[in-house]
Amino acid sequence: MDKMQFDNAMARQARLAPGFVRTIVESMGYDKLNNALPLTEIWDAQQIVITGCGDSWLAGIAARPLFESVSGVKNVQVMRNIEFNRYMDKGQLGFSPNTPLVIGISISGTVSRVVEAMERAQHYGANSLLITDDPDSPAAKAARHVLLLDMPKPGEYGPGLLSYCASVSALMCLALRIGRARGFITDGEHKKMVQAIVDYAASYAPLIEEMDQRCFELAGTWKDLRCVDFVGDYADYATAFFGSAKILETYGGYTTYDDSEDWCHINYFLRDPNTIGRVFITNSDTPSFNRVKETLVAVDQLGSPCIVVTDADKSEFADRFEVFTTPKAPYSWLSPLMQHLPYDFISGYSAELLGVENFRRDNPIYVEQGGTRIRQSKITIV
Template identity: 35%
Template sequence: MEYLKYNEYKSNLLSQTRNSVKTLNLLNNSVTFDYLRAAVPEKSIKKARYFIITGNGDSYCSALASRPVFENTDRSSTTGMVPGVATETPRAIEFSRYYNTYRGWDPTRVAQYMLLAISVGGSTSRLVESILRMNAIGGQTVAFTQNINSALGKAGDYVVDINTPECDQPAPCVTSYQASLFAADMFGLYVGMVKGFLKEEEANERRNAALEYVNSFGGRVIDEIEEKTFELSCDWLDKGIEIMDFIADGPDYATAFFGSAKMVESFGGLTTIDDTEDWNHINFFNRQPEKSGTFIIANTSSPAFGKSLETIDTITALGRPLVIITDTNEDIFPKSATVFSLPKPKYSWANALMQHIPMDYVAAYMGIFKGETPYRANSEVFNDMGRRIRASELEIIV
């Protein structure tokens, strides 16, 4: 196959990815701490002791990636004590149909729960169901959505308007993911301030540090990432690589999960997602390793970095095509791997805001090369299944 120059290609997914830095700067201007104070009063935050964050698809990735901000892990000591608020991130159906259904709810604690349900469109049935369940039990609920008049927005006690910037649609969404993640991160800092874990100047310093990290991708940096992913995509297409594994641990798992989702949404790629330990128990045995493209996120800030290095050695020994996304120098990794050595943030939770970009670009280029329609939108069957997500029957379990 003959290829154009990388910057001559156009698609909605490419456009959203190229505008990532601009998107987050716009969000920084709209999702302010003053706005969050007005959206969810401090007295309600003070009342809450247990936070549950949930979503579906990209929104669930936002929930997973924002959890460290609520737990305030950048203040954690070597004792492992968590200085922030108790936070859980169950899947939406896990919360709406199973959470505490066996042991029941402690009546002395119910009012101390706060559920944050993330859905950009605000019409996903399981998220609406989750909020209605928490409402029925007696906890507090906050809807994170760009459609405040949606079913989700109307169901929540409070609404945080994600205020997603305008972007080229339809596409496997990058802009909406960044919007929901940034809003959740800033809400986590707001909670920290109200609870007394952070002074206001400390919260503002963290916000500014995250934005400084985002802006470090500007100019030639993001162009170089795109050019490198273009070359990788051309190589993988020519080699017939369509099966892809995504590997990461902790909050980085959310980024790997998001990257795998973009491959599926963009061109119907066959992907799996696992952590560094379980991958060695299962996908290690896949046949045709030379046809299994493998992405691993290996950050030095991760407690599992050592296990990531072990897994990278194993992947290399198997002869798998390997992509490493990292916050450190590429010299420590095998020469056979394609390494994206990205800027390192002051606070590790900010990695999730930008480390998905190499995978977004690969998804975009593979979709273009294969001539696929994102989301299988040219199929009545797939369009109907999408509607079922929003029309699925609600069942409130108390």
Template identity: 35%
Template sequence: MEYLKYNEYKSNLLSQTRNSVKTLNLLNNSVTFDYLRAAVPEKSIKKARYFIITGNGDSYCSALASRPVFENTDRSNTTGMVPGVATDTPRAIEFSRYYNTYRGWDQTKVAQYMLLAISVGGSTSRLVESIFRMNAIGGQTVAFTQNINSALGKAGNYVVDINTPECDQPAPCVTSYQASLFAADMFGLYVGMVKGFLKEEEADERRNAALEYVNSFGGRVVDGIEKKAFELSCDWLEKGIEIMDFIADGPDYATAFFGSAKMVESFGGLTTIDDTEDWNHINFFNRQPEKSGTFIIANTSSPAFGKSLETIDTITALGRPLVIITDTNEDI
């Protein structure tokens, strides 16, 4: 079978990926801590003791990925963590229709809740409904959107403007996820400052560290990853691999979820997403393992890293085509 050559391949998704470093640096200039102070006053943050972050699709991935920034703030160079604020990440349909429906809300605490609803476009019905619900019970609401005059923007008590470079097509899209995740992460650091878990210079250090990491993927690094991905896609197409599993734990689950979504949106492939434990209970039994492409995210900082290594051994023994995304060396 004849395929496009590497330098001939073009797509909206690829273009956005190549511009990721530029996009995130632009966002850093707009979503500053001073901006967040103006958007959501410190007195409102001090009032909030329970945070709920939700979204749909890519935005839900942003909610999942940003949760650790709210729950814990690392104030040292060790792995020790300092308690942050209680944070939950229900799906939008779950919050809007089911959350606390059976046990009811504690009326002495409802004013201490703050809902963060993420939607770049701002027109997602269940998110608007979620904000209406939180407003109705007496909690606070913040809309994260690029369209501040949207239904979501108008419904929230406060609005964080996600100044995202325009996306040519609604899907597959990368910039909306990058923007919403960056804004949510910076808001989490802002909450940490207001709550007294972080000094402003410490929050700035974390912001700069995030940018340093982002900038490390410029130039030859992203070119190398892109070439590997292109070669892999040609190999899997040749072998007829269009079924893919994505496996990860904790915050990395959000990354796996997002990657899985891009596969579906890009070419309509059949994908699943699971954690390392459940994958070994379910997808382990899939027939034709040689036709099941498998991606696993295994970072050494994860408490589940050991389980990831066990799962890698299992996948290899099954003869599945495997891609390992990790922060350690290739000997894994």
């Protein structure tokens, strides 16, 4: 089959990702970050809460290790919007000036729950900053501060891949800005880490062509699997969940996600394991690497098709596994920025091979209900 006959939005976005990260990072200059969040308010923050829906929430999980390591803020939480908006005790908001710093993420700025989060933070005296691509959106107007992404336009309609890269990149730049402002990293360390984001993304560029072709070939068989089961720990969980989400958004396939420990307790027992694809995201320096390898022994014994996305050598894993060896990140917190690319390609090609339109636009019920799912929900401050 001619791969280009099945070209798609996900694949095109994946090819652009290395250079796109550079564009976003270079837009996050000192003046923009300084104006987005004043120095006094950075020092006031005794707690940080990162919140969003879907991919935006996952971006927070991906960036949390960096916030924890450089910000000097001991309490960094990543919460789903519904959890923050409806269940976080209001007594934890505004208990000290500009605390917590609530960082909301919404590319469009129109998602009801994100608007609600910004309004709730303001209502109870917490500080709020929205990362968005629309400074005039309802969520931007509800937030005290806005960090504008300035994504290249016009963007291509489809499941968010570049938008996810933009959110993760912006969060990483913000974390480094906070760490430098609070004196937990030096100016030299700050510059080195910012450059590392760009360089790590760029290190994928020479791999894209081969990855693209290999993923197209895998999609030919993986599209027909009964289920695809994703596994990742801590920040890698964001990559695993993101891969699962892309299956649903591209072709509505059945998918699950878990961490390496709970997988052994729960998903291990899924019936007909030979019909279930397993996708593991792990790296040689992650604290749970040995546990992941133990879990993969069980996957091998079950006979499941398996993809491993890792910076470790292929020899660490069973010979029959499909191993995507990625560049070694100079800092462990960088890995989630790009390791989602293999399954971005696979999900995009799977949808094309199956003849299914993204976001199920091939089915009228999804087209009719799509706009009411998330953007016309009642906003409530509790």
